[in-house]
Amino acid sequence: MLQKELLKWYASNQRELPWRNTRNPYIIWLSEVILQQTRVQQGLPYFNNFLEKYPNVISMSEANEDEILKLWQGLGYYSRARNMLKTAQLIANNYQGIFPNNYEGLLKLKGIGPYTAAAIASFAYNESVAVLDGNVYRVISRLFAKDEPINGSAGKKLFEELALQFLNKKDPATHNQAIMELGALVCTPQNPKCSECPLQKSCKALDLGLVRTLPVKLKKLKVKTRYLHYFIFEFKGKIAIFQRPEGDIWQNLFDLPLLEASNHLAETELKQNLLEKNWLQINEEVQFLFQTRHILTHQRLEALFFLVRTNNKPALNIQEHWIEPNEIKLKAIPRLFDKFLDWWKSNDLGNLTLKK
Numbered sequence: 340m341l342q343k344e345l346l347k348w349y350a351s352n353q354r355e356l357p358w359r360n361t362r363n364p365y366i367i368w369l370s371e372v373i374l375q376q377t378r379v380q381q382g383l384p385y386f387n388n389f390l391e392k393y394p395n396v397i398s399m400s401e402a403n404e405d406e407i408l409k410l411w412q413g414l415g416y417y418s419r420a421r422n423m424l425k426t427a428q429l430i431a432n433n434y435q436g437i438f439p440n441n442y443e444g445l446l447k448l449k450g451i452g453p454y455t456a457a458a459i460a461s462f463a464y465n466e467s468v469a470v471l472d473g474n475v476y477r478v479i480s481r482l483f484a485k486d487e488p489i490n491g492s493a494g495k496k497l498f499e500e501l502a503l504q505f506l507n508k509k510d511p512a513t514h515n516q517a518i519m520e521l522g523a524l525v526c527t528p529q530n531p532k533c534s535e536c537p538l539q540k541s542c543k544a545l546d547l548g549l550v551r552t553l554p555v556k557l558k559k560l561k562v563k564t565r566y567l568h569y570f571i572f573e574f575k576g577k578i579a580i581f582q583r584p585e586g587d588i589w590q591n592l593f594d595l596p597l598l599e600a601s602n603h604l605a606e607t608e609l610k611q612n613l614l615e616k617n618w619l620q621i622n623e624e625v626q627f628l629f630q631t632r633h634i635l636t637h638q639r640l641e642a643l644f645f646l647v648r649t650n651n652k653p654a655l656n657i658q659e660h661w662i663e664p665n666e667i668k669l670k671a672i673p674r675l676f677d678k679f680l681d682w683w684k685s686n687d688l689g690n691l692t693l694k695k
């Protein structure tokens with residue numbers, strides 16, 4: 340039977356990962372939240388750091404948001420980190436720190452979606468639910484040679500049904516992990532290793548020569564370009580940062596003061612804007628430092644960084660904090676800010692020093 344072949348393959352090919360071979364729902368949940376964000380190798384240090392600092396859901400629930408964002412820094416999609424904390428608090432406060440022990444119960448928790456609920460229900464409680472991540476969608480789409488888009492609603496429904504049909508009901512936990520691992524190691528997006536695949540004899544895509552064309556995905560949403568002008572305001576050896584508000588990217592992370600425009604501003608326009616906002620005095624200079632591009636899922640950020648050295652503390656009116664440059668490392672900051680710091684570390688900015 341095909342499912343048995345899959346389990347046999349998994350038994351001898353699975354990677355040793357710290358969240359495998361555990362029935363602890365907290366550990367499974369933590370790993371899934373991180374792995375939705377990044378690949379296994381990149382996610383491992385994050386997983387270890389979180390688990391070391393918060394060994395259980397109660398300890399995580401007692402964390403403050405800044406600590407969580409700091410540990411999450413670099414993974415992107417910070418709302419996911421904030422939701423993780425909220426879910427931990429919900430479980431600690433309303434469920435005595437105990438995760439519900441079935442799919443439906445888990446799904447009722449705000450912050451836990453169908454994928455994570457299925458992963459916890461299956462891996463921790465061996466419930467017969469199919470876990471569908473990107474790897475599983477790909478395997479199923481090829482195994483059954485289905486060209487419905489995997490990110491469309493009809494496709495999702497179809498693949499859920501097929502995955503459930505294919506699920507080994509006697510050992511759903513291992514089956515789910517095995518198919519995910521097969522997608523990660525063998526049935527890869529590019530150049531799948533069909534000759535090593537335990538499903539090859541029944542794979543319809545292989546039979547029909549459709550492996551390269553599957554799975555099908557609907558085109559991504561249009562990417563919006565934003566033009567950001569960042570400022571290092573240096574006053575008496577301190578610089579201004581502020582906490583980003585709700586309703587935009589990177590909510591609650593610390594960032595540099597910035598101006599956004601519909602295009603990059605020329606020097607005179609930039610100065611004019613700063614003067615109008617009272618962020619600059621007429622006799623002060625704006626020095627260009629660094630330019631970079633930063634890509635998010637739906638946004639392309641074209642960023643310029645400038646230095647303004649001033650003897651008059653500007654009232655930025657963004658609830659700014661004036662801090663020593665070395666204090667930045669204690670704050671949770673967006674990756675774009677981090678890119679600038681890398682540049683800053685490798686360049687001499689006179690009196691303004693940033694120790695590594």
Ligand code: SF4
Binds near residue numbers: 481526532538542
């Ligand atoms: S035979 Fe190839 S395409 Fe089919 S499931 Fe295996 S690796 Fe994927």
